Amino acid sequence: MVFMSHRTRLPSPSPSEPVRRVEAGPWLIELLPGCAYATRYVAAQSAIGFAFDSQRGLHAIGSDRVLPFDAIPDGLAFVPVGCDVLSESPQGGEYLRVLRTDGIALAGDRAFNNRIDLHATILARRMRSALLRGSVEDDWEAWALALAERTTQTATSSSPHSGSITGSRMRLLDEFIDAGLDGPLGVPVMAQLLGLSEGYFMRAFKSATGKSPHSYLIDRRLAKARALMRDSTATLTEIAYRCGFNSQAHMTTVFRQRLGVSPAQLRGSSRR
Template identity: 45%
Template sequence: MLSVLLHDARVELLPAAPYDVGYTPEVPVIGFAFETQAGSHAFASDRVTPFRTRPNSLAYVPPGCDVLSRSGTGGEYLTIRLRSGAEEPDARSGHFNDHVDPVAIEAARRLRRLLLMRAAADPLELEREVAILQGAVLRAAGGPHGDKIDVAAARWMTPRRLRLIEELIEAHMEDGLSVAEMAACVGLSAGFFGRAFKAAAGVTPHDHLIERRIARARRLMATTSSGLAEIAAACGFASHAHLTAQLRRRLGVAPSALRQAAQNR
């Protein structure tokens, strides 16, 4: 876990891992799921229900809301605990999760990059991204979709289709999977699939595929002694140089830094 305390918030980046938690926050809590997560949860009640969140989805829990949540696999997750008295949605809006907002996605990715860079991160940059995510929460409370979401297209990307795409990616990531193959998996044309997927997940299918490849590479670096060339091949990258370039561009760190950080946990 990476954590930083700012003037207005505590930010934590949690690695993908099973969890079983229960808590009642005293302050507003913003969450962002970089990966699909599945399990069961309950908010402000004893009624536990199954859930499956989309990748790149935003969540919010108001102060005083009892939360129970468990997952056998988890997923990389960002949490932001705002200071007491921070601006929050109208109390009637309550909690929410699985909300996709393209602006929030970019802010969460930048915030993750800054956290991974650690010593090089500027607190003012961290606070700026937190403010953007706070604004996304306020927007989300005002309606089910942001202005940039194509609602009609998003409806085609049902939970079942999203699950099939995730399963296909995990099973064939190292095979040079194409967008056309992903579209065929769910019975849609490549063009419409790209539009529907972006509407539902906030990113293009290709961008999502790269994120999944990077996530697998990070886990292999953390849990195995395999060389970079072997890890790159197992994740569908053309070479260890291609993997290294993607890690530097998207996360701002070299593979050696990620491996060292995993060993120090």
């Protein structure tokens, strides 16, 4: 979920990608793989989070009311010191967590999530790529500080309006995409599913998620491919076709562009 200190993983019959982490000066940066989790804690230190995937489950943040949550992809989050957090999800999603470990609290006293911030997205993706590559020589301190500064910016996203991409519509769209990844998918069928015109759908989707439907579809293909690489013995060619890529070479190109590593490199690191 979007608010997280440590995840308690739930039993799973299949192995998960490893937690990848790096310590740089006063910062701890972790990339948590998508997996089922359940956690409850009082935040001993403030934390920045970034959800790469759609996530759903139950949470109670600074409250005793446990409510359903829908986390949108590329959503920035913040948890202040002392915040009581309960969160659980049957699937979870890939999540970046950044902590300051020298006792200096980060600015901010209110928890938030699902904030779309283009600069935060660029930083988070850069950090994910470096973590997946196993790089320790990048400018981690500057990246972490820049991401922390994004949490102090005033939220600019507008409130949902009639016909927008709400949490329930995003959930319906995710289910539809995941069921049809091995075939052709495009804006017309996605807009039709939600009962929206193509132009309105594209604008509303961009407003809600910060990315185009096409870019989001590629991210879903990548997420599915990574899950199959982790949880099955299928060859990379088989996985490529099952996820809607034209070939293994096409999938490799997209992996390198989006993640900075090839499918073979990522599968090898997960098995190790």
